[in-house]
Amino acid sequence: MGGGLDDKNGWMKTLGARIAEAEPGRVVVEIDAGPQHRQGAGVVQGGVITQIADAAMGMSLATMQEDRVWNTTIELKINFLRPAIEGRLRAVGRVVEIKQSLLFGEADVFDEQGRLIATASSTCMAVAEGEGRV
Amino acid sequence: MSETKAAPSRAWAWLGIELVETADGSATVQMVATEDMANASGFVHGGMIGALADSAMGRSLRTVKPGVVRAMSFDLKVTFVNAAKIGETLRAKGEVVHAGRRTMVAHCRVEGRGGRLIATASGTFAVTREKES
Numbered sequence: 001m002g003g004g005l006d007d008k009n010g011w012m013k014t015l016g017a018r019i020a021e022a023e024p025g026r027v028v029v030e031i032d033a034g035p036q037h038r039q040g041a042g043v044v045q046g047g048v049i050t051q052i053a054d055a056a057m058g059m060s061l062a063t064m065q066e067d068r069v070w071n072t073t074i075e076l077k078i079n080f081l082r083p084a085i086e087g088r089l090r091a092v093g094r095v096v097e098i099k100q101s102l103l104f105g106e107a108d109v110f111d112e113q114g115r116l117i118a119t120a121s122s123t124c125m126a127v128a129e130g131e132g133r134v
Numbered sequence: 135m136s137e138t139k140a141a142p143s144r145a146w147a148w149l150g151i152e153l154v155e156t157a158d159g160s161a162t163v164q165m166v167a168t169e170d171m172a173n174a175s176g177f178v179h180g181g182m183i184g185a186l187a188d189s190a191m192g193r194s195l196r197t198v199k200p201g202v203v204r205a206m207s208f209d210l211k212v213t214f215v216n217a218a219k220i221g222e223t224l225r226a227k228g229e230v231v232h233a234g235r236r237t238m239v240a241h242c243r244v245e246g247r248g249g250r251l252i253a254t255a256s257g258t259f260a261v262t263r264e265k266e267s
Contacts (some may be wrong), residue, residue: 048198076209079232079239079256079258081231081232081234081239082232088184090188096213096215096251096254097216097251099215103213104213104254106254116231116232117240119232119239119256121211121213121233121254121256123213
């Protein structure tokens with residue numbers, strides 16, 4: 001978020017991820033899974049799925065924060081429910097609750113057939129502009 | 135209110151956990167937080183809330199077909215969102231998210247008075263299931 005996507009969100013370019021949908025409290029992050037995302041057993045590597053889930057949660061929370069306040073993940077849990085091999089993977093983030101300094105998010109990740117492949121939850125900490133590294 | 139009144143385990147009986155209702159893939163249980171459940175700050179101890187959430191999720195597994203013969207939690211994560219007060223009735227709804235042959239995943243919301251969100255939880259369970267008929 002903020003600034004040019006290439007400069008500030010280099011990971012999205014690296015992974016080929018994009019923000020597919022965004023509305024208050026809900027952001028969808030997608031990738032088109034291919035060989036570059038797979039591990040040795042031929043399925044999409046868990047960290048890749050975690051990355052889009054984390055982003056979807058963090059961005060969903062950011063949509064409900066004040067201007068010039070972002071958040072950073074301080075804790076995350078994910079369950080991988082079925083393997084993904086290729087096709088569009090969609091991480092749908094949502095807000096569970098927002099407290100003064102802590103924010104709670106959840107995300108479901110679906111494959112191209114609409115099957116649930118992972119569920120995640122995270123706790124994030126609010127970071128005001130100037131408090132972090134940027 | 136439904137089914138049997140007797141608690142399915144000693145732990146449920148000891149904590150005062152009751153089954154409220156079940157549906158396909160979900161179960162709701164409740165417990166009144168007693169003085170004996172207080173932590174050092176005077177709020178409900180997190181472990182009690184964890185036990186309630188685990189119970190709701192464990193019970194929800196029993197509502198899917200083919201049935202679950204045996205289930206054991208091997209992972210439980212609880213996020214404490216708001217403090218719960220002594221005397222408050224805590225209601226936990228467990229829902230099955232994934233019903234595999236060997237493992238199942240459930241989520242849970244624990245609510246206090248007026249539906250205030252107390253905690254969310256997720257659990258992973260090792261299960262033995264009945265043969266598909």
